[in-house]
Amino acid sequence: MRDYLAWRMAFGVTTPSTNTVVQPEYDDMRPPGVTNHLGRMVIPDLQIRTNEDFDESIRLIDAALEPAVASVMDCRPNAFILGISALAVWGGNAEWGAELKRRIRKVAGFDIPVAIATDAVFEALRLHGVKRRIAIMEPYFPSIEPKMVGVFGAAGYEIVRYNHMRGKSPTTYSVVTAQDMIRAIKAIDGPDVEAIVQFGANLPMARIADEAERWLDKPVISINVATYWHALRTNGINDNLYGFTSLFSKF
Structure with a gap:
């Protein structure tokens, strides 16, 4: 039996101390009975x-x-979410994600379910029927590109374009306007792009991505939406949620 509020699921989450977006966006998407x-x-x-x-x-x-991870395990969560996306690709190869999950489970001391950004994005692309060509926007610097190519290429995807927004520090990734994010999306869109993927868990894109899907008429995958959605679905929670892209409302 779980505690009174987490009668369905208690997620442990780690995110950098500089991140001001993961906590509020995840809480906005939290179904009843999930903490x-x-x-x-x-x-x-x-x-x-x-x-x-x-x-x-x-x-x-x-x-x-x-x-x-050790600090959050003290509350005995049922499952774990890695609330940072750059780290999920940092090894630059297909094996890196499995290694991250191994490290987390070693600290946890048991085979805890672990959701990471790359697994979530690959499943989102599959469900949306995206075959190959994507564009990626993020608040990072160009040194992320070979990491992205290694991970996405191994999964069969070609990154047609990037938009590196080059945040001046980790906390500034979230210091943007809606227009900044809209311009960043439009800068990498085109008829050669099947889907837009947004990395950067401190970039507050959840609701902007939902709007963008309507005027681009293609999938726009917000990393926080995809990661939290994937954590729910892989733990048997299938509530549909509206306002957080078609990924959450349809799949």
């Missing part, structure tokens, strides 16, 4: 001006993974 419990991957709010600075920020996040 979210965050542990923070503690990192400084580094100034990011170069590829090397960006790479260092991800290195620090990677090093902070195990302590954050």
Whole structure:
């Protein structure tokens, strides 16, 4: 028997200490009887001006993974969500996601279900019928490209275009307007693109992606929507939710 509020599911979630988007967006998508419990991957709010600075920020996040997982496991969650998307591709190969899940389960001490961004996006693309060509927008720097190519290429996808929004520090990824995000989407769209994929869990795209699907007439996959949706579905929770893209309302 679960606790009074989490009568269906208690999720443990880790996200960087600089992230101000995962917690509110996940809570906006939380069905009745499901609760979210965050542990923070503690990192400084580094100034990011170069590829090397960006790479260092991800290195620090990677090093902070195990302590954050350990802290959230104290509340005994039923399942776990990795609330950062860059780390999910950082190994640059198909095996990296499995290694991340192994590390998380080692800290947990049992075979806890783990949802990560890449698994979620691949399943979303499959359900939407996307065959190959995608475009990716994120708040990162160009050094993410070979990582993306390695992971998405191994799954059979071609990244036609990127929009690197080049946030000046991890906290500034969320300091954007709706128009900033709309322009970023439009900059990479085209008739050669089957779907737009947004990475960057600190980029508040959940509701903008829902709007964008209507004026682009194609899937727009918000990373927080996809990851939380995938966590629910893989744990047997199939509630449809409206206002958070067709992924959540149809599948």
